[in-house]
Amino acid sequence: MEKTKPFQAASMVQGQPVIVYGASVFGELAYYALAELGITPDYFCDRARTGTYFGVEIIHPEKLDQLSGANIIIASCDYFDEIRVQLMGQGCHNLFDMRSLLSMELPKDRMTERAKAMYAYAQVYDDVAEHQGMLNFHRLQFVVTERCSLRCRDCMHLMQYYKKPQDIDLDASCRQFDHLLSLVDNVSELRVLGGEPFMNKDVYQVLDHYAASSKIETITVYTNGTIVPNERNLKSLQNKKIIVNISDYRHNQERIRNVIAKFEECHVKYFLRQYDSWQDCGDISERGYTKEQKEQLFMNCFERGCYTFYKGQLHRCPRSVHAMNLGAMPDVKDDYVDFSDETLSDDVLTKQLHKLRAKTWIEACNYCSGPDIWSQSVTPAIQAKQPLAYVNQYKN
Ligand code: SF4
CATH class of the missing domain: 3.40.50.20 (Rossmann fold)
Structure with missing residues (x-):
């Protein structure tokens, strides 16, 4: 082509x-x-x-x-x-x-933030353009924990619903993700996230392992800036392939300053991203959308390319992963590729990866109001006092 x-x-x-x-x-x-x-x-x-x-x-x-x-x-x-x-x-x-x-040299003084x-991050675009037509993922999100140091009422990743959040089994997840990597040509950006990734004190294992992969161009770790990483994690963060995105929700200023001071001291690359608003995707109740409505929501959604890997499954977006894991929606096997199923051959898995990329809607959209230009804005990181209630109909 x-x-x-x-x-x-x-x-x-x-x-x-x-x-x-x-x-x-x-x-x-x-x-x-x-x-x-x-x-x-x-x-x-x-x-x-x-x-x-x-x-x-x-x-x-x-x-x-x-x-x-x-x-x-x-x-x-x-x-x-x-x-x-x-x-x-x-x-x-x-x-x-x-x-x-x-x-080209562009006029930065006129640009939006x-x-x-x-x-500054244009190499990711270059990488995507260079690998066009291949089984290339611009962005893959690797979840290392459900645990978070905040409990944001409107968390897009649905962490506010976990009553007993857990760290993942790093050995099993890395083995399954290695299998995924063996079938793809390239990953432009691997995003390591949670919850709050530094709640998992062993996140360095993931960082070291994938920083050494020739198929992964860059790694971004997403933190809310509330935890100064331990010495072992800091050592791994110094790898030049890795950058830390500190999400600043404007109410952890002192902690963020501490994290930044440590990163400066240890020569860890980072950038600070300030959020004035989030988009409200609503709760995880079933909406009763028609196929056309799901398709419209999906095709306008900003998250539909946020492929997320969790417990061996690759989904189109984080809501799909976590809504299924929580049991708030049915386990729709067609909406993810399951690397924890060792009976599937590489041929079958590769076909499923192509199918996942060609999706025009997923069932999780029926449990979502969608982040798109029409979504309501909400103040970022409003804290909930306790895990939010939802109906678990599909999981023991
Ligand atoms: S609209 Fe669909 S693709 Fe977008 S975040 Fe919601 S569930 Fe995911």
Whole structure:
């Protein structure tokens, strides 16, 4: 299948519009890079947004049926390959990626904070573009514990529902994840998370093991900044492949300062990400959506590319993993690939991985209000006094 080319003004088909596919953070970076080249896009394209972006009209992907000769730049990291395949199916062949644009000097003073963070992290996009068409995962989330030092009422990962949270069995999980890795070509970013990953004092085992993997390009550890990691974990965090994302919910300032001071002292790479709001996905009760409603929610969801590995299972998003693990929804075997099932051959598992990537909805969407541009905003990290109640109908 045809691949994208790094964008060059000289490679554009003259007389055809320039369309930036993705009206979000990479769209912003594409806009600034094109401006440096004296080009204003004719359209942005996005399935989840309408109106204008930087004063440029946003069109829906369906409109591209009539614009198949356009010069289209894929400005998305999470859904790069999905968009590429969709565009080819619509007969679009002048497809470009942003590798050359992201290597340009861009005006950081005009960018949003998110765009600046992505610009600094552009190698992940490069990696995704380089591995297009392969069994490449842009992002894989590896859960090391259900335990957390906070109990956020609106946690997207559903930790607020666990009554007796546990650490995972690291040996078994690493063995099963190794099996997954043996079947994929590349993982651009492995995210190590919980709960709070440093609640698991042995998280270094995962970090050491996967920092040594040639199939994993970068590792990001997601912490809420409440725990200074122990000395053994700090030692592993010094690996140059690893960066720590400190999520700042604006109410643990002293603890975050302590964590940062320790990271500075130990030469651990980190960045601080401040959150002013979260999106409210609602509780985990069944909604009774039709297939079309589930599909619409899924296709507009910001989390549908957050492939999450937990207890040997690879799911499309963290809510799917944890809603099933909690027993709040049925165990839908079609919605995950199960590396804990040793009877499955590599051939079967590979087919299931492709099937998982091609999903247009999952049953977990029926237990979710979806993080999308229409979701309600909530204040981040509001604390619940005790685990939240839910109905466990599907698990002993
Ligand atoms: S359950 Fe569906 S809508 Fe909710 S986060 Fe997951 S993919 Fe998105």
